[in-house]
Amino acid sequence: MYVATKGGEKAIGAAHAWLDEVRRGDPAQPELTTTQVEQQLGLAVDRVMAEGSCHDRGLAALAVKQSRGDLIEAAFLLRAYRTTLPRFGASLPLDTNAMAIQRRISATYKDLPGGQVLGPTFDYTHRLLDFRLAAEGGLPAGAPQGEPDPSPTPRVTELLAQDGLMQREAPEESEPGDLTRQPLSFPADRPLRLQALARGDEGFLLSLGYSTQRGYGGNHPFVGEIRMGEIAVEFVPEELGFAVDLGDITITECQMVNQFKGSRTEPPQFTRGYGLVFGHGERKAMSMALVDRALRSPELGEGSEAPAQQQEFVLSHCDNVEATGFVEHLKLPHYVDFQSELENVRTMRAAAMKERGE
Amino acid sequence: MSTDAGYNFAYLDESTKRMIRRALLKAVAIPGHQVPFGSREMPLPYGWGTGGIQVTAAVLGPRDVLKVIDQGSDDTTNAVSIRAFFRRTAGIATTERTAEATIIQTRHRIPERKLTEGQILVYQVPIPEPLARLEPRIAETRRLHAMADYGLMHVKLYEDIAKHGHIATSYSYPVMVNERYLMSPSPIPAFDNPKMHMMPALQLFGAGREKRIYAVPPYTHVRSLDFEDHPFRPIRAPHACELCGSRDTYLDEVLVDDKGGRIFVCSDTDHCQERQAMKEAAE
Numbered sequence: 001m002y003v004a005t006k007g008g009e010k011a012i013g014a015a016h017a018w019l020d021e022v023r024r025g026d027p028a029q030p031e032l033t034t035t036q037v038e039q040q041l042g043l044a045v046d047r048v049m050a051e052g053s054c055h056d057r058g059l060a061a062l063a064v065k066q067s068r069g070d071l072i073e074a075a076f077l078l079r080a081y082r083t084t085l086p087r088f089g090a091s092l093p094l095d096t097n098a099m100a101i102q103r104r105i106s107a108t109y110k111d112l113p114g115g116q117v118l119g120p121t122f123d124y125t126h127r128l129l130d131f132r133l134a135a136e137g138g139l140p141a142g143a144p145q146g147e148p149d150p151s152p153t154p155r156v157t158e159l160l161a162q163d164g165l166m167q168r169e170a171p172e173e174s175e176p177g178d179l180t181r182q183p184l185s186f187p188a189d190r191p192l193r194l195q196a197l198a199r200g201d202e203g204f205l206l207s208l209g210y211s212t213q214r215g216y217g218g219n220h221p222f223v224g225e226i227r228m229g230e231i232a233v234e235f236v237p238e239e240l241g242f243a244v245d246l247g248d249i250t251i252t253e254c255q256m257v258n259q260f261k262g263s264r265t266e267p268p269q270f271t272r273g274y275g276l277v278f279g280h281g282e283r284k285a286m287s288m289a290l291v292d293r294a295l296r297s298p299e300l301g302e303g304s305e306a307p308a309q310q311q312e313f314v315l316s317h318c319d320n321v322e323a324t325g326f327v328e329h330l331k332l333p334h335y336v337d338f339q340s341e342l343e344n345v346r347t348m349r350a351a352a353m354k355e356r357g358e
Numbered sequence: 359m360s361t362d363a364g365y366n367f368a369y370l371d372e373s374t375k376r377m378i379r380r381a382l383l384k385a386v387a388i389p390g391h392q393v394p395f396g397s398r399e400m401p402l403p404y405g406w407g408t409g410g411i412q413v414t415a416a417v418l419g420p421r422d423v424l425k426v427i428d429q430g431s432d433d434t435t436n437a438v439s440i441r442a443f444f445r446r447t448a449g450i451a452t453t454e455r456t457a458e459a460t461i462i463q464t465r466h467r468i469p470e471r472k473l474t475e476g477q478i479l480v481y482q483v484p485i486p487e488p489l490a491r492l493e494p495r496i497a498e499t500r501r502l503h504a505m506a507d508y509g510l511m512h513v514k515l516y517e518d519i520a521k522h523g524h525i526a527t528s529y530s531y532p533v534m535v536n537e538r539y540l541m542s543p544s545p546i547p548a549f550d551n552p553k554m555h556m557m558p559a560l561q562l563f564g565a566g567r568e569k570r571i572y573a574v575p576p577y578t579h580v581r582s583l584d585f586e587d588h589p590f591r592p593i594r595a596p597h598a599c600e601l602c603g604s605r606d607t608y609l610d611e612v613l614v615d616d617k618g619g620r621i622f623v624c625s626d627t628d629h630c631q632e633r634q635a636m637k638e639a640a641e
Contacts, residue, residue: 187497321403332406335429336529
């Protein structure tokens with residue numbers, strides 16, 4: 001006699017207990033601390049903060065640990081936490097000119113005010129596995145300390161703009177929207193597009209940015225500047241009426257310089273693709289800048305045929321928490337719909353067989 | 359009332375609930391029309407019913423009795439998980455009996471038992487846009503809805519008939535609500551579509567990832583699209599339930615061995631058990 005399956009609750013409980021066990025791994029090994037994750041897997045923490053759109057290194061490290069290193073799952077954990085937080089208001093715009101620079105490079109000028117600062121980069125490492133790390137290599141030799149350069153580090157795009165060669169961005173009159181409170185509607189303005197890209201999946205934006213370089217909506221980019229460092233976040237509480245320093249965060253900013261042939265109303269000049277992410281996330285910031293510029297193509301009269309130029313396509317699919325949810329939901333039971341498809345296909349097969357027989 | 363200190367009753371904060379209720383009121387006022395809402399990131403993944411959960415959380419009161427089904431069954435893992443979520447965050451009573459529930463959250467089915475006035479049926483919706491497979495751009499489908507331009511869908515159904523001799527859509531079968539808006543009934547089997555018509559209960563639809571809410575108020579006209587010479591036909595497996603003998607309910611096919619052995623049982627487990635109990639009492 002057939003009895004319908006029961007015991008979902010028990011099964012879920014057992015699955016969660018098993019998950020806890022495999023997350024911990026061999027109990028003979030010391031447990032990973034969130035401080036270790038935060039310090040030694042810092043770029044994973046940065047990515048989770050960026051895609052989780054919540055700047056909290058400790059919580060991001062906890063999310064990385066809890067998710068067993070699955071960074072999309074970690075971003076999801078952080079987002080689900082973020083959404084419960086009350087909103088006090090918006091911070092003042094960050095002034096990236098005032099950044100305490102750890103890294104700053106420009107590909108458009110050999111030398112420039114503020115200089116080129118390589119900082120902690122993988123760029124010129126040889127990708128050879130360092131077996132000393134596997135054998136607990138001990139403390140690194142330590143980087144030589146230079147004299148801090150007190151001269152200001154103006155933004156490259158600003159230097160170009162002073163010569164009228166770079167299109168200036170129109171200042172936003174109204175407070176930008178918040179796509180975590182209001183659903184995105186199309187066409188979306190640039191602040192909302194940048195918001196969506198800033199929390200978008202690094203891999204998706206990387207591939208889209210790459211596609212623009214390979215001819216799908218290309219816009220001849222140069223890295224005007226990438227800068228990474230610490231910057232103060234300021235907030236004006238209504239009851240005080242003056243700015244209060246909330247603390248410093250590390251961010252990466254990328255400004256791409258792109259050609260623009262000019263139009264009837266505007267002279268030929270360079271235009272900007274902009275990327276900004278929490279932490280040290282150069283690949284993401286660069287990809288974001290490429291895609292931001294591609295999304296401006298329609299308004300600059302450059303067409304919208306390429307995937308990266310279509311904002312509905314890009315913005316509706318760049319969020320990995322949404323994407324992973326909908327892709328993975330296919331593993332939930334669908335047998336009711338499948339049953340009606342079964343009946344449907346059987347009917348169609350019977351009709352086709354009959355036709356063939358005649 | 360909440361059993362999980364640190365979170366508000368039914369998880370969402372009150373201002374979020376108010377925002378959702380406003381969207382719900384608008385949705386009820388314009389039956390079948392999709393209302394954008396500020397869908398929140400929930401602690402369950404998109405695709406698991408975040409839209410339905412938010413709608414349920416917004417209408418749930420401490421005296422409500424909640425039933426959650428997935429594929430018609432109360433004991434599928436996701437239904438179990440959502441029921442546990444509300445027990446944990448709202449401390450409300452839950453039930454597996456359709457008749458006892460004041461709110462029923464569902465994925466992919468409408469219960470077999472006729473719902474009554476005062477009950478609310480909350481659907482989990484993956485893709486709220488009925489035209490999505492024909493026109494993926496939301497900016498464009500909004501325009502089509504505004505102009506009630508549903509030619510695309512009629513052509514699709516016509517092409518089905520030209521190709522297969524009948525309409526080959528077996529679930530997510532599009533409906534006209536109040537003779538104005540084309541609406542996706544969510545991925546319920548077409549078999550369930552007629553139950554939506556003039557239903558005494560309030561039907562609410564939540565799509566979390568797509569950030570849309572829509573509704574069918576009680577006693578509203580809901581018509582499955584068809585043609586005069588090709589009337590709508592609900593599909594079910596032409597068998598009787600192995601357990602209760604029902605011949606008029608939606609059935610699941612269960613494979614019992616690897617030699618082609620199969621039986622059919624009711625997808626609505628509560629309805630099936632009720633019928634089995636009645637049969638036993640009669641014997």
